[in-house]
Structure formats: C-alpha cells, structure tokens
Amino acid sequence: QVQLVESGGGLVQAGGSLRLSCAASGSIFSINGMGWYRQAPGKAREWVAAITSGGATHYADSVKGRFTVSRDNAKNTIYLQMNVLKPEDTAVYYCTTGGLWGQGTQVTVSS
DSSP states (O other): OOOEEEEOOEEEETTOOEEEEEEEOSSOGGGSOEEEEEEOTTSOOEEEEEEOTTOOEEEOTTTTTTEEEEEEGGGTEEEEEEOSOOGGGOEEEEEEETTEEOOOEEEEEEO
16 A cells, blocks of 8 residues: 655754655655645635655745755655745645645644
C-alpha cells in the first residue's frame, strides 16, 4: 500500500527556516509529480508548491522566493525548504500525489 509520510514541522520564530520532508513508499514516486498544500485553522486547504517528475517546480505567489521544493528520487522523498517564515505561514502542511495525501505536519511561526 502506497503511503506518504511528512515530517519536519515545528515551532519557529518569524524569519526562521524549516525543512519539511515527505517520504513516499511504493513505486509511484519517480513517475509522478507531487505537491505541497497547507491548511490554516478555519481556512480552506491551499496549494503551496509542486514539482513534476522531471523536476520542474511551481509555487504559489504567497511563498515564491521564500520556499523551495525539491525531490530525491533515490530516497523517494520530496522536500519543502521554507525560509523567511511569517506568522501567516502557520498551518498543517500536507504532501500529495496521485490522489494520495499524507497525515500532515504542523508548522507554527511565532511573531
């Protein structure tokens, strides 16, 4: 059974950095694009970033220039490097591919 497991969330002060990881089991990883979403309390889930199977990346305007998505096919893992974090980045972050979702990891940015 294919699973996605996120990690790397935590509490950080504004201006700080975190790196999230999403490890995928199964054989889908290298052939699929993958994405990161986030959901803040009381708000709808929103798209954050995506990376194609070929490594092309795309970002929401709210994170462009601060976040970087990457993938390591050998480790079946994608990453979300988050720099210059803001309180409004506080949310549960999820990775997704092929209709599958991980359990999410909490990111809290204090002002």
